Amino acid sequence: MTTPPGATSSVDAVAADALQNALATEHAALWVYSLIIAFLPAGQATRARADLEAHRMLRGQVEQTLTDIGARPVSAQPAYATPQPVTDARSAGNVAVTAETDALRAWRAVLEHTADVLLRKAALQALTEGTLRCARWRTTTDQSPAIPTFPGAP
Amino acid sequence: MGARSVMRDGALSRRRLLGLALLVPAGAAAGGGSLSACTVGTPRSGPDPLTALAEKARSDAALAAAVLAAAPDLADRVEPVRAARAEHAAALDAEIARLGPSRAPSVPGATASPRAATAPTPATLKDALDGSAREAQDLVGGLPARRVGLVGSVAACCTAYASMLAAP
Numbered sequence: 001m002t003t004p005p006g007a008t009s010s011v012d013a014v015a016a017d018a019l020q021n022a023l024a025t026e027h028a029a030l031w032v033y034s035l036i037i038a039f040l041p042a043g044q045a046t047r048a049r050a051d052l053e054a055h056r057m058l059r060g061q062v063e064q065t066l067t068d069i070g071a072r073p074v075s076a077q078p079a080y081a082t083p084q085p086v087t088d089a090r091s092a093g094n095v096a097v098t099a100e101t102d103a104l105r106a107w108r109a110v111l112e113h114t115a116d117v118l119l120r121k122a123a124l125q126a127l128t129e130g131t132l133r134c135a136r137w138r139t140t141t142d143q144s145p146a147i148p149t150f151p152g153a154p
Numbered sequence: 155m156g157a158r159s160v161m162r163d164g165a166l167s168r169r170r171l172l173g174l175a176l177l178v179p180a181g182a183a184a185g186g187g188s189l190s191a192c193t194v195g196t197p198r199s200g201p202d203p204l205t206a207l208a209e210k211a212r213s214d215a216a217l218a219a220a221v222l223a224a225a226p227d228l229a230d231r232v233e234p235v236r237a238a239r240a241e242h243a244a245a246l247d248a249e250i251a252r253l254g255p256s257r258a259p260s261v262p263g264a265t266a267s268p269r270a271a272t273a274p275t276p277a278t279l280k281d282a283l284d285g286s287a288r289e290a291q292d293l294v295g296g297l298p299a300r301r302v303g304l305v306g307s308v309a310a311c312c313t314a315y316a317s318m319l320a321a322p
Contacts, residue, residue: 054240055292086198086215108306108307111302111303111306112295112299112300112302112303113299116297117295117296120294120295120302120306121294121295123306124291124294124306124309124310126234127307127310128309128310128314130265130310130316131274131310131311131313131314132313132317135314135318145233145238145289146234147238147314147315147318148311148320149237149238149241149242149311150241150245150302150304150307150308150311151307151310151311151314152306152309152310153303153304154184
């Protein structure tokens, strides 16, 4: 979509598609956290619940934003394929890392696909908060460096 | 999902989008304030705005090395900071070089700040990373698409390391 010079419209179809993709990763992250809680020791389960809540809030905000610009938010899938079967705390932590990493990619892509300053700010905050969540699960699963050096880079 | 036309109306509810910006847990962009003055994607004359970020990355890496020299037992926490900031400097330099020497910094060596005589601590490093994150965040509103991902990643990484160093 091309915007005529001087138009005030700021979130175009390209940005909306990037937001839809971010929403899809938020759906997947919610599914993952719901799945893994049962496999985690108490402390990690508490963290997983907090992370799930953070994704739930983000999902709601993205859905509302998409609705407001006239887009129909993508729905969650009934289930998602995990790279490895989740059978214990370790594999549960690994899939949390995967979900957070996917979401980081999607949020960085939002940043790169919009010129809207407010949407960029929101995407950067999602990227920043997600980096912290990702780093905690990478620490739990002994991945190094715990903090990704270029969070969300493809 | 790429080809679906998702737009019915090009105008965005600014109020709602602001809601998205504000309801994501605060912290990342809290130090901003200069974003609204930016014009996205407009090339500017003068030094490349990424030059200052690259210099910050280099000085953070040097600071981390100094913290390590003074307290080698902190290697587990501090060496990853040094390595990450060195990688940030290299990536930012590569992006600056992509646009050519005409955008090279006009004030060489302007960034080196005098170091205190006492050995730097993790708290000093945390403050430096907070400052670097803020500087990167402040650029995000105005950068061209090709650069904003890199700078956003650098900002997010610096914030995460600052948070890690703040933890006991």
